[in-house]
Amino acid sequence: MNPNPFTRFVKKLSILFSRERFASELDEEMAFHREQVAKELVAEGMAPEAARYAAMRQFGNATKLREQSHEVVSFRAETVVQDVRFGLRQWTKNPGLALTSIVILALGVGASVAIFGFVDAALLEPLPYANPGRLMSVNESDSTSPRWPLSYPDYLDWQRLNKSFSSLDVYSGTGYLLRTSSGAEPVQAERVSGGFFQTLGVQPMLGRDFYPGENRPGGANVVLLSYGAWLHRFGARRDVVGQSVDLDHESYTIIGVLPRTFTFAPSGNAEFWVPLNSFSTHEKLRTFYDFWGIGRLRDGVTVRAALAETGAIAKQLQLQYGITGRNLSASVVPLDEVIVGEVRPILLTLLGGAGLLLLIACVNVASLVLVRSEGRRREIAVRGALGATPTRLVRQFVTEGLLLAGFGSLAGVLVAVGLMKLLARLVPKDMAANMPFLAGVALNAHTGAVTAAVALMTALLLAATPTLRLSFQKVRDGLSEGDRGAAGRLWQRLGANMVMVELAVAVVLLAGAGLLGQSFYRLLHVRLGFDPDHLATVQVMAPGTVYKSDEQTAGLYEEIVRRVSSLPGVESAGLTSMLPVQCNCQIDGIQIQGRPSHGEHNEVDERHISLAYLSTLKARLVRGRLFSDADDASRPGVAVINQALARKFFPGEDPVGQRITDDEGGRPSVWEIVGVVDDVREGPLDVDIWPAEYFPINQTQDHYFSLAVRTRHDPGSLLPLLVSTLHQLDPNLGVSDEETMNEQIGGTQAALLHRSSAWLVGGFAAVALVLGVVGLYGVIACSVSQRTREIGVRMALGAQRSSVYKLVMGQAGWLTGTGLAIGLVSSVGASLLMRSLLFGVQPWDAVTLGCVAALLGLASMAASFLPARRAASVNPTDALRAE
Amino acid sequence: MVTAMAKKPDLLPGTLDMLILKTLTRAPLHGYGIALSIKHLSDDVLTVEEGSLYPALQRLLLQGWVKAEWKMTETNRRARFYKLTAAGRKQLGFEVSQFEQMIAAIGRVLKDAQEA
Numbered sequence: 001m002n003p004n005p006f007t008r009f010v011k012k013l014s015i016l017f018s019r020e021r022f023a024s025e026l027d028e029e030m031a032f033h034r035e036q037v038a039k040e041l042v043a044e045g046m047a048p049e050a051a052r053y054a055a056m057r058q059f060g061n062a063t064k065l066r067e068q069s070h071e072v073v074s075f076r077a078e079t080v081v082q083d084v085r086f087g088l089r090q091w092t093k094n095p096g097l098a099l100t101s102i103v104i105l106a107l108g109v110g111a112s113v114a115i116f117g118f119v120d121a122a123l124l125e126p127l128p129y130a131n132p133g134r135l136m137s138v139n140e141s142d143s144t145s146p147r148w149p150l151s152y153p154d155y156l157d158w159q160r161l162n163k164s165f166s167s168l169d170v171y172s173g174t175g176y177l178l179r180t181s182s183g184a185e186p187v188q189a190e191r192v193s194g195g196f197f198q199t200l201g202v203q204p205m206l207g208r209d210f211y212p213g214e215n216r217p218g219g220a221n222v223v224l225l226s227y228g229a230w231l232h233r234f235g236a237r238r239d240v241v242g243q244s245v246d247l248d249h250e251s252y253t254i255i256g257v258l259p260r261t262f263t264f265a266p267s268g269n270a271e272f273w274v275p276l277n278s279f280s281t282h283e284k285l286r287t288f289y290d291f292w293g294i295g296r297l298r299d300g301v302t303v304r305a306a307l308a309e310t311g312a313i314a315k316q317l318q319l320q321y322g323i324t325g326r327n328l329s330a331s332v333v334p335l336d337e338v339i340v341g342e343v344r345p346i347l348l349t350l351l352g353g354a355g356l357l358l359l360i361a362c363v364n365v366a367s368l369v370l371v372r373s374e375g376r377r378r379e380i381a382v383r384g385a386l387g388a389t390p391t392r393l394v395r396q397f398v399t400e401g402l403l404l405a406g407f408g409s410l411a412g413v414l415v416a417v418g419l420m421k422l423l424a425r426l427v428p429k430d431m432a433a434n435m436p437f438l439a440g441v442a443l444n445a446h447t448g449a450v451t452a453a454v455a456l457m458t459a460l461l462l463a464a465t466p467t468l469r470l471s472f473q474k475v476r477d478g479l480s481e482g483d484r485g486a487a488g489r490l491w492q493r494l495g496a497n498m499v500m501v502e503l504a505v506a507v508v509l510l511a512g513a514g515l516l517g518q519s520f521y522r523l524l525h526v527r528l529g530f531d532p533d534h535l536a537t538v539q540v541m542a543p544g545t546v547y548k549s550d551e552q553t554a555g556l557y558e559e560i561v562r563r564v565s566s567l568p569g570v571e572s573a574g575l576t577s578m579l580p581v582q583c584n585c586q587i588d589g590i591q592i593q594g595r596p597s598h599g600e601h602n603e604v605d606e607r608h609i610s611l612a613y614l615s616t617l618k619a620r621l622v623r624g625r626l627f628s629d630a631d632d633a634s635r636p637g638v639a640v641i642n643q644a645l646a647r648k649f650f651p652g653e654d655p656v657g658q659r660i661t662d663d664e665g666g667r668p669s670v671w672e673i674v675g676v677v678d679d680v681r682e683g684p685l686d687v688d689i690w691p692a693e694y695f696p697i698n699q700t701q702d703h704y705f706s707l708a709v710r711t712r713h714d715p716g717s718l719l720p721l722l723v724s725t726l727h728q729l730d731p732n733l734g735v736s737d738e739e740t741m742n743e744q745i746g747g748t749q750a751a752l753l754h755r756s757s758a759w760l761v762g763g764f765a766a767v768a769l770v771l772g773v774v775g776l777y778g779v780i781a782c783s784v785s786q787r788t789r790e791i792g793v794r795m796a797l798g799a800q801r802s803s804v805y806k807l808v809m810g811q812a813g814w815l816t817g818t819g820l821a822i823g824l825v826s827s828v829g830a831s832l833l834m835r836s837l838l839f840g841v842q843p844w845d846a847v848t849l850g851c852v853a854a855l856l857g858l859a860s861m862a863a864s865f866l867p868a869r870r871a872a873s874v875n876p877t878d879a880l881r882a883e
Numbered sequence: 884m885v886t887a888m889a890k891k892p893d894l895l896p897g898t899l900d901m902l903i904l905k906t907l908t909r910a911p912l913h914g915y916g917i918a919l920s921i922k923h924l925s926d927d928v929l930t931v932e933e934g935s936l937y938p939a940l941q942r943l944l945l946q947g948w949v950k951a952e953w954k955m956t957e958t959n960r961r962a963r964f965y966k967l968t969a970a971g972r973k974q975l976g977f978e979v980s981q982f983e984q985m986i987a988a989i990g991r992v993l994k995d996a997q998e999a
Binding site (some may be wrong): 007008011012025026028029030032033036037058059060061062065066068069071072073 | 913914915918932933934935936937938941942944945946947953960961962963
């Protein structure tokens with residue numbers, strides 16, 4: 001009996017596309033009918049004109065019938081248009097409400113889509129390599145550190161022995177001095193084994209990859225350019241292939257250019273890619289670990305199997321070469337985990353925060369819609385009484401919900417696009433180079449789909465809320481004068497529940513922001529062990545081809561310090577192989593002379609410094625002395641250690657006079673400890689202080705070092721002068737990264753991650769607080785206006801104004817209290833989830849939670865005080881007369 | 884009162900579709916033919932408000948119970964002829980049995996009321 005709805009749909013559709021034919025045929029048919037009737041009437045003896053009118057009368061209202069016929073075959077599109085028009089008219093009647101709703105939705109949708117854009121680009125989009133899921137980061141590991149680089153001899157053995165990887169390659173970051181027309185410029189470069197690009201599945205867009213022989217010792221000096229280098233340094237000329245460039249005073253032939261899409265995060269901004277074909281003395285050692293490995297898993301080999309195999313190889317090599325002090329093993333981790341690993345928790349936290357913001361925005365708009373539907377009870381009742389079916393009424397609300405959600409989401413997309421651009425720009429360049437996925441943050445299929453899903457959910461919520469309320473309401477209740485029906489109470493309860501959710505979510509966000517803010521504050525106020533103010537820093541690279549001998553290099557050190565110290569306002573200047581608050585890298589394995597070695601591996605930070613470096617930092621000398629002029633290359637090695645080293649290796653002893661030994665550049669060396677300084681934070685802000693040793697730079701000879709200058713004035717204004725002074729001294733010096741010490745610290749990864757998460761979650765929390773408090777105000781104000789008569793009666797019967805205050809504030813207090821309680825419990829849970837982002841503060845930190853509770857409590861009380869005052873100032877006679 | 888008496892009875896709601904289907908069982912007809920046929924067969928008792936045939940015909944077309952075809956009349960005019968389909972025949976049977984059940988029920992109620 002029931003005809004197939006699909007065929008009906010197809011018929012309707014075909015009529016829709018031949019609408020004109022449908023209409024003309026219908027007209028023709030009806031005209032024919034009238035003519036026949038008229039003809040018959042004429043045959044019965046009626047005058048033709050009269051017959052025509054009679055036929056028309058008998059036929060009925062042709063226009064109406066035509067419309068009816070159209071309606072049968074139409075898609076109800078007309079009523080939809082009606083609903084839309086009506087909905088829009090409702091908005092123009094109350095533009096403030098509509099605008100508020102759209103802005104709130106735009107914020108919620110915008111924030112979550114923008115953050116999702118980052119999550120998508122970082123965590124969901126595959127890396128830009130062939131079959132990236134099979135690419136592994138393959139490295140050494142032992143019980144104390146989970147992942148560190150390979151030594152070159154180990155790499156060759158791993159490559160030869162393993163069966164898990166179809167190819168295994170290594171890379172090692174380096175820097176060169178590029179000779180340009182304006183002098184020497186330090187550039188980042190990467191040395192890679194020959195199959196590196198094949199393993200990744202990347203082909204040069206110009207020229208060729210390395211030839212097999214080029215990565216063997218003694219191979220030709222060839223170089224591949226990054227797309228950026230090709231564009232900016234060589235003007236994107238296609239004929240650069242075959243030309244030569246001067247790196248560190250050696251000529252390299254350009255053999256190709258890498259594609260624009262190619263990035264390799266661990267290499268940052270490396271512009272020049274050269275094959276590994278010459279090695280320093282250290283690099284030939286089996287225990288000099290400086291080469292990071294990547295491998296492509298063979299088909300069918302699991303990560304676990306590869307790990308087991310390489311781990312066994314590492315153990316076998318350890319036995320074979322008698323390497324002591326470590327329990328060597330391997331680390332095989334998917335490459336994408338290595339690349340995005342550290343931003344994962346922060347992105348997930350932000351996504352969670354944005355999701356909560358979206359929730360609160362939806363709830364807020366839903367309660368606004370609810371408030372408005374309350375004001376429209378009579379309209380709905382009248383429409384119902386006039387014969388509008390419930391479906392028709394529901395459709396009206398669904399249409400309005402869709403309209404709001406649609407406009408809100410559209411505005412949200414605009415917000416998202418803006419926010420994505422803004423956030424991507426906030427990431428500093430140096431860091432952005434390590435996050436190649438930033439380039440992929442944009443509106444694309446994924447973010448578009450998520451936007452659509454979010455919009456749909458919002459629409460459903462906004463349509464469902466008033467509909468839900470509608471279905472509980474009796475038409476007659478709405479028509480009757482009073483506003484005292486059960487529906488009013490129902491709305492109050494629904495609205496109140498929504499406000500509790502909002503307040504609870506606001507508490508979670510506020511607590512999160514508080515904890516992240518505190519972490520950031522603690523991070524910035526962590527003990528540095530030196531005075532970072534009034535310090536200017538700059539990186540210097542001295543070409544090894546010019547400064548060959550120890551005397552020449554020592555002369556350069558001396559000359560730099562002398563010239564810089566004489567600049568106006570400069571108090572002192574010092575050199576170091578690496579500035580503080582960077583990383584616990586450039587490490588050294590030491591032994592204490594005269595103590596039996598049990599093969600333990602004692603890793604300490606190793607820094608090479610000039611005489612005045614520690615005093616320039618204002619590091620405090622605890623025992624012994626700092627270096628003097630006499631400690632040069634001709635004298636026995638001396639060392640200054642930090643307190644962490646003294647505590648760890650010389651507990652209860654005087655370290656001054658003791659000797660430490662290490663493998664310095666492949667030669668066993670001995671260093672006499674001459675002094676102990678207070679701990680200077682060499683590693684990152686969020687890591688415990690490591691033991692550190694300082695050797696005189698005159699006894700070690702570094703070509704790559706940093707200059708730290710203490711000035712009486714603003715260090716920022718000194719930077720250009722420093723650069724020009726160094727260039728005057730020798731135009732061949734590579735000078736880069738001129739920054740004040742505070743900029744340097746603020747730009748470190750730890751500081752940036754904590755700062756960005758604190759600010760973003762803080763922003764979310766601020767919006768959430770405002771929305772929650774406004775929501776509370778709405779509920780209380782609405783309830784007060786509904787209870788005006790009740791309050792009037794109470795006051796007429798002798799209630800005091802104070803008891804009216806109590807009544808209103810009591811309701812608000814109950815809502816706030818419940819919301820707070822739920823929120824505080826949830827926020828401890830939420831904070832536990834983001835524990836990895838916290839620094840120096842516990843997830844259940846009482847001070848933070850207390851402050852959040854106090855802030856929200858005060859804001860809520862302020863929001864409910866206004867309606868309470870209005871309630872208390874109700875004039876009983878007016879209120880009763882309104883009845 | 885007088886006018887009300889003189890007015891011909893309205894069709895029972897929902898019966899128009901059934902009547903149209905029935906008139907089409909003998910031969911395909913155009914709209915005017917259907918109206919005439921209903922009038923004649925009911926001895927002028929049932930008069931369709933003629934125009935209301937057309938929305939009803941559209942409904943039947945959409946349901947697939949009738950098919951329409953443009954043909955020439957005996958007087959050589961172009962007209963749209965409606966033809967009953969198999970589904971329409973089935974629907975007619977269903978509607979007729981429904982209708983008869985209802986009439987029988989109404990009849991029983993009326994009889995009962997007279998006897999009481």
